[in-house]
Amino acid sequence: MKYLYVALFAFVGATLRYSLTLLAGDISYIGTLAVNLAGSFFLAFLASYPFKDQNLKIGVTSGMLGSFTTFSTFSADSIHLLEAQPTAGIVYITITMAGGLFLSYTGLKSGRSVFC
Numbered sequence: 001m002k003y004l005y006v007a008l009f010a011f012v013g014a015t016l017r018y019s020l021t022l023l024a025g026d027i028s029y030i031g032t033l034a035v036n037l038a039g040s041f042f043l044a045f046l047a048s049y050p051f052k053d054q055n056l057k058i059g060v061t062s063g064m065l066g067s068f069t070t071f072s073t074f075s076a077d078s079i080h081l082l083e084a085q086p087t088a089g090i091v092y093i094t095i096t097m098a099g100g101l102f103l104s105y106t107g108l109k110s111g112r113s114v115f116c
Contacts, residue, residue, distance in 0.1 A: 005059030013067035029077040032070060033096055039069035040100040041107035048111030 017035045024031030043065045051057035074096060082089030 002055045002058055005055045006063035009059035009063030010067040013064035016064075017068050017070060029081060029092060032073045032077050033092065033099075036069050036071075036074055036096055037099050037103050039065050041103040043069075044104040044107030045111040045114075047108060048115045050115060
């Protein structure tokens with residue numbers, strides 16, 4: 001049953017990511033940045049949620065948020081930007097890493113204040 005939850009929620013997460021990337025248009029790394037920052041917040045936020053069904057927890061966290069965020073696309077975008085526009089590449093990497101950590105911290109604190 002756990003695998004079914006992961007698969008179903010992964011479909012939702014991947015579809016959301018693809019949709020947001022399409023909204024970004026020609027500047028695809030903006031879509032990747034948006035999903036990775038949002039995913040950082042929501043994964044940490046949901047870490048505090050008292051899921052009664054562990055299959056649902058795994059489906060939402062590993063399935064949906066795991067397929068929503070994308071480290072491989074972040075890596076590829078970073079390399080392309082560094083080669084074409086080194087300063088933009090460094091800014092992109094810095095915003096992604098620092099922003100992701102900040103939003104994870106914010107999500108965890110927010111989740112604890114809501115659920116605990």
